[in-house]
Amino acid sequence: METRQANAVKGYFGEYGGAYLPPELIPVMEEIADEYETLRRTPTFMEELQEYYTHYVGRPSPIYYAGNLTEQIGGGPVYLKREDLNHTGAHKINHCLGEALLAKHMGKMKLIAETGAGQHGVALATAAALVGIECDIYMGQIDIEKEHPNVSRMKILGARVIPVTTNTKSLKDAVDAAFEAYLQDPVNQFYAIGSVVGPHPFPTMVRDFQSIVGREARSQFIQMTGRLPDHVLACVGGGSNAIGLFSGFLEDNEVSLHGVEPSGKGFKDGEHAATLTKGTPGILHGFRSYLLQDKSGQPLPVYSVASGLDYPGVGPEHSYLKDIGRVKYTTISDEEAIKAFFALSRTEGIIPAIESAHAVAFAMKLAKENTEKTLLINLSGRGDKDVDFVLRHYGKGYL
Amino acid sequence: MSEKRIQFMAHLVAGYPDLLTTEIMMKGIENAGADSIELQIPFSDPLADGPLISSANHQALRNAITLKEIFRLLDRIAPSLPIPVFLMTYSNIVFQCGSSRFCSYCKKAGIKHLIVPDLPFDSKHALPLDLLQSFHIDLVPVLSPSMSRQRLDAILSSHPRYVYTTLKTGITGPEEEIQNQGFRFLKEIREKGDFRIIAGFGLQSPSQIHFLKGYADIAVVGSHLLRLYNESGSDAVFDFIRTYADV
Numbered sequence A: 001m002e003t004r005q006a007n008a009v010k011g012y013f014g015e016y017g018g019a020y021l022p023p024e025l026i027p028v029m030e031e032i033a034d035e036y037e038t039l040r041r042t043p044t045f046m047e048e049l050q051e052y053y054t055h056y057v058g059r060p061s062p063i064y065y066a067g068n069l070t071e072q073i074g075g076g077p078v079y080l081k082r083e084d085l086n087h088t089g090a091h092k093i094n095h096c097l098g099e100a101l102l103a104k105h106m107g108k109m110k111l112i113a114e115t116g117a118g119q120h121g122v123a124l125a126t127a128a129a130l131v132g133i134e135c136d137i138y139m140g141q142i143d144i145e146k147e148h149p150n151v152s153r154m155k156i157l158g159a160r161v162i163p164v165t166t167n168t169k170s171l172k173d174a175v176d177a178a179f180e181a182y183l184q185d186p187v188n189q190f191y192a193i194g195s196v197v198g199p200h201p202f203p204t205m206v207r208d209f210q211s212i213v214g215r216e217a218r219s220q221f222i223q224m225t226g227r228l229p230d231h232v233l234a235c236v237g238g239g240s241n242a243i244g245l246f247s248g249f250l251e252d253n254e255v256s257l258h259g260v261e262p263s264g265k266g267f268k269d270g271e272h273a274a275t276l277t278k279g280t281p282g283i284l285h286g287f288r289s290y291l292l293q294d295k296s297g298q299p300l301p302v303y304s305v306a307s308g309l310d311y312p313g314v315g316p317e318h319s320y321l322k323d324i325g326r327v328k329y330t331t332i333s334d335e336e337a338i339k340a341f342f343a344l345s346r347t348e349g350i351i352p353a354i355e356s357a358h359a360v361a362f363a364m365k366l367a368k369e370n371t372e373k374t375l376l377i378n379l380s381g382r383g384d385k386d387v388d389f390v391l392r393h394y395g396k397g398y399l
Numbered sequence B: 001m002s003e004k005r006i007q008f009m010a011h012l013v014a015g016y017p018d019l020l021t022t023e024i025m026m027k028g029i030e031n032a033g034a035d036s037i038e039l040q041i042p043f044s045d046p047l048a049d050g051p052l053i054s055s056a057n058h059q060a061l062r063n064a065i066t067l068k069e070i071f072r073l074l075d076r077i078a079p080s081l082p083i084p085v086f087l088m089t090y091s092n093i094v095f096q097c098g099s100s101r102f103c104s105y106c107k108k109a110g111i112k113h114l115i116v117p118d119l120p121f122d123s124k125h126a127l128p129l130d131l132l133q134s135f136h137i138d139l140v141p142v143l144s145p146s147m148s149r150q151r152l153d154a155i156l157s158s159h160p161r162y163v164y165t166t167l168k169t170g171i172t173g174p175e176e177e178i179q180n181q182g183f184r185f186l187k188e189i190r191e192k193g194d195f196r197i198i199a200g201f202g203l204q205s206p207s208q209i210h211f212l213k214g215y216a217d218i219a220v221v222g223s224h225l226l227r228l229y230n231e232s233g234s235d236a237v238f239d240f241i242r243t244y245a246d247v
């Protein structure tokens, strides 16, 4: 199929992806790509990963028919792929285990990564503890203050959390800091990028590790309902949970795929992070993709109530899927996401991550307009990390 | 001035701390005896640069420095500056401006050398050779000791006039001594052809630069000049260059 073929050319998805790197990082990425190519064909490696998925993460995660929510909406039936039930509470553990095992096989001493909301950081610190490698997490000072419980979790797991105080003090600059640290010692360290972003092979490799979600979901959904879902939805920050679920349905042309980006407080520069909706192609952090940037090519400041969606770039495969029209990308505002956060919590007793609540919010709109159609949402994470923040800032309208 | 001393290339971030200072620095650096200037157009996420140069990039951007203003400055002073200016920036700046527009700006300002560290020659979006040639711009390839010999040979087979090499695998910043790996690499390039070798990253004393004799043609000093500027102002930068150039 078209998508696979485009991907075959050295990490490009159409015009997107690649490895736009200074020369000293090129051999490092080539080594990771080669090693990954070998290991993914090595049965013992894939079996080891599958063992962890089953007995450590708790896979397969169930699909749940959200009957109460469906009734409240008064529309088409809504199903949830429950990635929130994974160990550590989000889909991130799926790729972190893959990255940590790969790093261990390559003889690396230390995993390093950026984190926004701290979900990737917690998942990586977990995987590092499990496989027995050191772990350094770079996190913007602003996010450290906002996501304190995750900072504590990482520390308890034995990771070092390194505050990033440069420039915007958030996710984009945490990526810069992680690259900077990586360049100091690319031989002993492994930069485990937190989404389907960054230079080749990360967009492909992280997608492959997340594709377990789509494979499971496709067969579970057919088993439950006897057919494929009509609409499949996921929130898009870097795009890892979305590509994981979508990858199971890309070749089913009758299934509509929807990526949901955060429109934050609105479409003024600096008040949203809707990269595919408002961005233009550009190069940042070693890959070409849609990018929120100003006229001179500087990334724009971004904002979303969901720290995990707060990035000016997006995975290159999403840029490609947008251009060829296979996936539709839409937006949900802070306010709509918070509304959905409470709706799911109160109808189903499931508190979603604010990131995932963006997908739920769009599903609620879509279900209302399509009463005959089935919807499957990637519930990418649970909202434990968000409860204090939501109550403090939005509690008044709901309590 | 000895004929055979290594040429001195001073690295500056355009607009740090402001454009007027950049202008004064460029003239002062030339006056102090530098042989060329590497002028960096700031980018918010400069992956190949260390903390000092990164934060100078950020500072310049906080002052809302634009590409137009930088080229306006270059239009005004570069043609009459007796030493060449090598323009350095990241690929997104070039592509967002538009490759041919960027090249035409360079040509207008008399810029003949361009350095783009995050643009490998085999990328899908590269700067086409015929475009560069039509504007008489020489794209200076950036090399690194750790790069594969296959890539190295592919780059050198296009017979670039200049090559820019990093002496350690890491980023720009101070390093007590130039690592042996760096010397071996310089020797290797030297043996592969007649290139003008620009070597840098981490140089911070005249004696280190003298060590490069026979291995490189041009030494580029960046982070160290920035540190001198931050600690003691522009005169400290000029003094450093003068001390080296007068030997």
Ligand SMILES: Cc1ncc(COP(=O)(O)O)c(C=O)c1O
Binding pocket: A090, A091, A116, A117, A118, A119, A120, A194, A195, A196, A235, A236, A237, A238, A239, A240, A241, A242, A307, A308, A309, A353, A355, A356, A380, A381, A382
């Ligand atoms: C629960 C959850 N969902 C989604 C995301 C966004 O990342 P991605 O778009 O890569 O899935 C995050 C990131 O932190 C997250 O924690």
